[in-house]
Amino acid sequence: MYPISPLYADYLKRHEREFLIKAIINGEEYTNAEIVEFSIENSLTLSDGFEIGTAIPNKLIIKLRSKNEIPANARIVPYLAISTEGLTWDQAIYPWQDMQIPWTGGSTEWLPLGEFFVDSREKINDVWTYTCYDKLVFADVAYISQLSYPASQKAVWDEICNRLGFSYDSSVVINPSYQIQAGPAGYTCRQVLAYIAGANGASVFVGKDGVIRFKRFVANAPSVFEMTTADYIRVKQTNPIKSYSRIVVTYNTEDDLSFEAGSGDENHTLQFENPFMTQAMANNLLVALSGFSYLPLTMDARGFPHLDQGDIIGFAQNEGSSWLETVTSWQDTHIPWDGNVQYRSIILHQVLSFKGGLKLTIEAPSVSEQQSEFALEGSLSQQVNRLNQNAIRYGKPYYGVTHSRTEGIVVEREDHLFKGVFNGEELSFYANGDKALWFDIPSRKFIFAGDLEAVGGTFTGDLSAAGGTFTGTLVGVNGTFSGTIQGGSFIGGSIRIGSSFSVDSSGHMIAVGADFSGTISASVITGGQINGTNITGADILGSRIRTASSGDRIELDRDGFVFYDSNNARRVVLGTNPNAGISGHTYYNSSGQSQGLIYAISNELHVIGNNNLRLGANGGRIILQGLVEFTNSVVGLSVSQISGLQNQLDYLQSQINSLSQAYYNHTHSVTLPSHNHGRVENQNWGGTFTTSRP
Template structure:
């Protein structure tokens, strides 16, 4: 029951009550001068009996005098208030702190009657009739869960409410142990919400303020509103009191698989359909509903707008009889002395109608005991039931396969990880929501997006991929591969050509152009236009079309080997640790060159350095320490010089010379000889 103020509650009971009405349509307010009438229909059951796990949208039918264009799905909220025009100070016997009245005494607070959205409209003369439903209809969309399963019913319930932007109150009680094992495929959000409510002995509805609520049914619930004989016009009992002591839950309608709990005949059995049910869920339903009973009836009464579907109400009925009319035994007769008998029932269907005043009709239907025990099927019913068993139904899932008018044959996993759609315009395999393998009708091609794996097979034509991993043996007579070709091992025969890519494993024979090759063994192959590195960084050797390059641990270039076509030379260039060139060795047209950019040291740490052939010094030479016998022809020149000097010297004078030092002047081409004391002993012109 929706909460109202004490003043509102008291004035509803007055025989002279007078309603004031308004409606908020979008952002505009319509008063009673433009509201012709309206009716509101609320239900927890649309069958002939009691149900749980329902989610039935409430319906508003309202007539407005308006020339304004009200858009589709416009929000309409009707309100009711009670006029206080005749209230006097002596009649206002209410606690002061509970009153919220204006000095004008116009009326009580406004009671909302629900939040509705325009679905259909019709105009007769200047009056528009709008048919509206509450926001439960907005949940009639496919539920594609993004959760990881299995998960709890509470988590699924929250995901749906968050997507819809709905709020719910404390009436929503979900057992924390109840779980859903796999993603619900083929169900709408409203169906999933209803199944969760069903597992927790409840139905769902939207209250008058637009909040999602559970109506939880229990055997021990007391009335929330009591009606006297003055509050209703007629009441008609349609069946004896209905009581439930047994619960049967069908969790697989195709194979008729069920759980059950409790004992009782068909008349005392509650049947529930819930694909999320378990034996524990069924036992929980019996624990809550065992002994639940209500009086089946129909009633026409004064309107009490605070009542909601699912409310348990009590009412009085005059059933006095005379002593002569009483035929029961004394001990079995239970008649109050005032002749008024009190009953309890539940509102399963109600309709509020306003046309200046407010009236309501209530229903609590039930199936008779005879119909519960003996269901007689006519010939047409028998054929329909047989057809239901044998025929495939549109939109119904058979182990994940569904046939619809819009998409044809659909095969989908419960967790939505994969789906296949087959019709005349589409042949598609989906991975989640993405296409994995499909026929592209405009381009007349089959397309694949994912990993292609086969034990063996033959591919003819061009196999082209932006990227991918190939395991096993890939054999081709020819073809062009674009993107990344990767394999742990395998044999490639023919020509393997790629603009780029990474090859892993062993490449035997064949021809590979472009890309990067990573492997421990390459045999008999031509590698063209590639870059080869012994390591990705640090100490390494790299080979590319420009030549060889050697790097140190600091990634500095130390030695290069290559050609310079413009200079028509080839050779080595040497660099220091900073990457600056220090010298080079290269071959010219007819000579070999050894050049140091700063200095050049030629020598041996042991043994001797031999310079074969004619040696020509184009600059000064210093630091030489040579023996006479090491210079070709020098000993003969010295001997001749000695002979000339010896003829001029004193006969008694002797001079011994065992070693000389020498310097050479390239400008004058003079060779000067010095003795061991550093004194010049001779100058020889070598020009």
């Protein structure tokens, strides 16, 4: 329900209300003087019952008395207000700070009724009738995704909305774990939006402000608007209360494959199509709809323009009777004192009409129990259904194959990487949207826009090429090669160029000499030694050079030298690491596990063992020149293993022992003269004294 002010809500309930209308059409304002009448149709279902996962455009039919014709796709926004000319101070029961009412009177705020675009028109006398739809009609275009799949449903939704310029509000809540496994080829953007909404228990519609919204269906949702018996003209219940306990969603209509959740008869089963659904999604949808029910009805009411499709409405119906007509016992009789019984239902379809006054028609249709259990088909329906099952239809993909009146047979991958078109005017293959191979009718030739690669083949005519790379076998009787020949071997007759170069019938190339100024490309170059005549040239470039195809060998590639043993295990690697700024060797054991490395950085050479590191000299010495720094303990090195160290330590110990003995046996004497510290009364004191040992 669109938010309105308390003043607007109060005036809507009054019987003496007077409506004001206007429309902004292509930037120009039209008022009551030009607008004859209009009707706005909002729907969440187009069938005879409840549906989920729909995206139905709102429809506007407006009649104008105007001399100027409105252009195609013109934007129309109708507005509705209520006159407040008769409002007096004693009627102003609204909070002062919340009201914006001019002193001279006027109207309530202008309520937008939606954003529409002209689709068709008709003129009778001087009145134009325009049929318009909201922006969802612009989503009826093929969806070609640029995403990488699998992709989340939220990412697909955002891609479509960004491409179409749609904005959406907080009601659009998409489960972040829901994914689409492959690019949805063959669907329109509106279909994809509807499928995503259905998987998340909702339907799509455009609000009165032109914003995309979700209507989510849940159990026990509160009413957003309450109607009294004075607010509607008549209401008719069309079926018993409808509820659902079982869901059947068809994800493959061709093979009639579906997921089921819950249990129940056909009358309580919700059936719909959605190729993006999974069993887990169907189970979650059943939980969301558990307890959801509505009262099927049709209602003719006074106009309430702020109501949206999907709104839950409550209404009162007088079902009072006299006590003489009551046949139930006192304790079992539940009749309100005023006789008005309260009901709730949902707006699945509504039509708001203005023709001087405002009228609202509300529908909540449902399929009856008999129609659910016994879906009778006539002979014509049976034939149509049989054709639908067996006939090939235009625009319908069959494992990537579609039939089109304009293109004929089209074969296309879901990610649009490949496409083939076959018809009477075109035989083409596309790669990433560009022609890769096609038959040129005027020249009667097949044309390749890319590279031609073959494992083998025989060309019986003339083969002319400006350039190319042949990685397979080229067999030819004759031909003229004006470009560059790159390949492995030639098999067939002989190829001779001048008098110094030829290829014999066994496929060997014989040349007295050759100068190669271009590029030589080959799968394998096999040879023993290169000796004798000097080989001169610029560079030999290649992705890999190796001394043998397998076993004990050395390989050279762009990362460095690699040494392999007879078991094809990598043992030594010599190379550089530009990112780390180092170069060196890495050593591996027979199992291919790194045992250590030697590498250089800007100012140091590092020798590192991943497990143990042994430095040894058989019959010689290990000489360490320069300062040696140990950052951890040294294990296994004794004093006797260091030449001369024991003698030096023994000499130092004897010196320490001598010093200790002399120290502990030392005494000396001190002689002090007699003195009385300058006081005659003191006794003279002095003599010779000997110290004790330490």
